[in-house]
Amino acid sequence: MLASPPVKSPEPIRARTGRLLTLAYLPLFVWSLIGAGWTTVHHRFTFPYWLAYLILIVLSLVFRRSIGAVVLMIGVGWCHALGAFALLTWLRLPSWTGLAFIVPSLALLIVNAARVMNSLPRRR
Numbered sequence: 001m002l003a004s005p006p007v008k009s010p011e012p013i014r015a016r017t018g019r020l021l022t023l024a025y026l027p028l029f030v031w032s033l034i035g036a037g038w039t040t041v042h043h044r045f046t047f048p049y050w051l052a053y054l055i056l057i058v059l060s061l062v063f064r065r066s067i068g069a070v071v072l073m074i075g076v077g078w079c080h081a082l083g084a085f086a087l088l089t090w091l092r093l094p095s096w097t098g099l100a101f102i103v104p105s106l107a108l109l110i111v112n113a114a115r116v117m118n119s120l121p122r123r124r
Contacts, residue, residue: 035086
């Protein structure tokens with residue numbers, strides 16, 4: 001009987017797709033952090049929202065002793081909203097660019113978060 005050489009299996013499609021989604025999301029995430037920082041410094045209306053988010057984090061830490069994935073996603077989603085607002089106020093781009101930024105960034109946030117949360121082991 002002839003032995004066949006070991007077959008090197010190609011990289012799974014899910015892994016390649018996951019990397020591609022992460023690479024597509026990374027520039028949107030970076031701009032969201034930059035835009036959220038700029039908007040927070042230059043517009044006072046953001047402080048009550050940041051305070052509410054801080055209270056949400058404190059409540060999560062008090063009752064669960066950890067920050068959950070949903071609480072983290074709410075914060076990142078808020079950064080995306082502020083990044084879209086910064087496109088309009090800081091860069092003075094047309095209003096459709098805010099929508100063109102926030103829709104794909106929130107969609108990629110949800111897809112990447114679901115992918116990461118499904119790959120983590122479940123706590124009991």
